[in-house]
Amino acid sequence: MPVKPDILKVTATAKSRLFQVEEIELRFSNGVERTYERLATRGRGAVMIAAIDEQENVLLIKEYAVGLEDYLLTLPKGLIDPGEDAIEAANRELKEEAGFGAERLEVIKQMTSAPNYMGHKITSVLARGLYPCRLEGDEPEEMEVMRWPLSQLDKLFQREDFSEARAIAALYMIRDKLKQE
Amino acid sequence: MPVKPDILKVTATAKSRLFQVEEIELRFSNGVERTYERLATRGRGAVMIAAIDEQENVLLIKEYAVGLEDYLLTLPKGLIDPGEDAIEAANRELKEEAGFGAERLEVIKQMTSAPNYMGHKITSVLARGLYPCRLEGDEPEEMEVMRWPLSQLDKLFQREDFSEARAIAALYMIRDKLKQE
Structure with missing residues (x-):
């Protein structure tokens, strides 16, 4: 498998009763940096x-x-x-x-x-x-x-x-x- | 198909760069009222x-x-x-x-x-x-x-x-x- 990106920073950016949004700063193994957003995962699935x-x-x-x-x-x-x-x-x-x-x-x-x-x-x-x-x-x-x-x-x-x-x-x-x- | 619930109110409750959360108040055809949250849908799919x-x-x-x-x-x-x-x-x-x-x-x-x-x-x-x-x-x-x-x-x-x-x-x-x- 490829080498996983380094996670540089995770910041909570928005929050409601059910959803929480995180901004996540990454550096891929080739040096490229990216900022993504994702929904935080809570609960047991x-x-x-x-x-x-x-x-x-x-x-x-x-x-x-x-x-x-x-x-x-x-x-x-x-x-x-x-x-x-x-x-x-x-x-x-x-x-x-x-x-x-x-x-x-x-x-x-x-x-x-x-x-x-x-x-x-x-x-x-x-x-x-x-x-x-x-x-x-x-x-x-x-x-x-x-x-x-x-x-x-x-x-x-x-x-x-x-x-x-x-x-x-x-x-x-x-x-x-x-x-x- | 069943009768769809009435949508009483839609309120934007949280917003980030990518995601927008809405609270939606509904009344089902049996009279039961509920408040849900959902992600707003943007874009063309x-x-x-x-x-x-x-x-x-x-x-x-x-x-x-x-x-x-x-x-x-x-x-x-x-x-x-x-x-x-x-x-x-x-x-x-x-x-x-x-x-x-x-x-x-x-x-x-x-x-x-x-x-x-x-x-x-x-x-x-x-x-x-x-x-x-x-x-x-x-x-x-x-x-x-x-x-x-x-x-x-x-x-x-x-x-x-x-x-x-x-x-x-x-x-x-x-x-x-x-x-x-």
């Missing part, structure tokens, strides 16, 4: 859950995404709470957002979103052995749950209201994994 | 390019990602400049970051990254008919370019230094598309 039923359907939720000001189809997801690991967080979020618990959960991959601008990580989790179980979460409204056949991912990804790269990546990885089992 | 050579290898770049403070393997990508469309931006970024132009480019899908927190969109582009051509970009150092067989994506995604969800999603979509051609 997030999980995204692909819950697969006995008929090889995946559970999707319809959720309002304030960044797009629209409802989107996506996978259940959420932040890892203090004291939880990724598996525990995944089972809790699945119960809160989709109304199901899972008997078998396994980590698929830790993914990054926009690593040039933030360090945020999300762990995709495969959940199987589903049973009805609803936990009260902090959602402002109940989410509509839809089942979609894993064999028809191409049709799902053609939909304009299914656009989240992390969900597309997670579903393909899981489809490939299940084919190999 | 971004492109991510999967350039495939005659042997069905994809061109990867090794790039320093300041959000993770490490080098990552990923696809060439960048912001769409004023006056460009996604295809033009893709061909320019490919020349700047990988040193290749493409005779045939096509849009695969417009993807979102973290739509609960930002409206940013990135368009994945398939590039074929590659020829050597380097444009000077704003990169602080020359990027190492690596060719990876499309038939071995599973091995690529097992690597810890290949983690970007948007790149995983783009490569799977393109592999599926090429299989069907």
Whole structure:
């Protein structure tokens, strides 16, 4: 691997309730200096859950995404709470957002979103052995749950209201994994 | 689709050179009110390019990602400049970051990254008919370019230094598309 740049200075430049912006001064190994901005990373990361039923359907939720000001189809997801690991967080979020618990959960991959601008990580989790179980979460409204056949991912990804790269990546990885089992 | 929440108020709460944070007050159709924060969306979006050579290898770049403070393997990508469309931006970024132009480019899908927190969109582009051509970009150092067989994506995604969800999603979509051609 190349030699990493030296970090010369990190300065907090803006702060809101949720976000904190840092300016970071770097010197690359060739001597070039650059100043970048990034979002500071706080918390324990997030999980995204692909819950697969006995008929090889995946559970999707319809959720309002304030960044797009629209409802989107996506996978259940959420932040890892203090004291939880990724598996525990995944089972809790699945119960809160989709109304199901899972008997078998396994980590698929830790993914990054926009690593040039933030360090945020999300762990995709495969959940199987589903049973009805609803936990009260902090959602402002109940989410509509839809089942979609894993064999028809191409049709799902053609939909304009299914656009989240992390969900597309997670579903393909899981489809490939299940084919190999 | 469900009835969208009413947007009661949008307030700018923090601003840096690159980022602007907004607080947004909503009333959902069930009457529940919530206040969220999101990053304001500026600019024309971004492109991510999967350039495939005659042997069905994809061109990867090794790039320093300041959000993770490490080098990552990923696809060439960048912001769409004023006056460009996604295809033009893709061909320019490919020349700047990988040193290749493409005779045939096509849009695969417009993807979102973290739509609960930002409206940013990135368009994945398939590039074929590659020829050597380097444009000077704003990169602080020359990027190492690596060719990876499309038939071995599973091995690529097992690597810890290949983690970007948007790149995983783009490569799977393109592999599926090429299989069907």
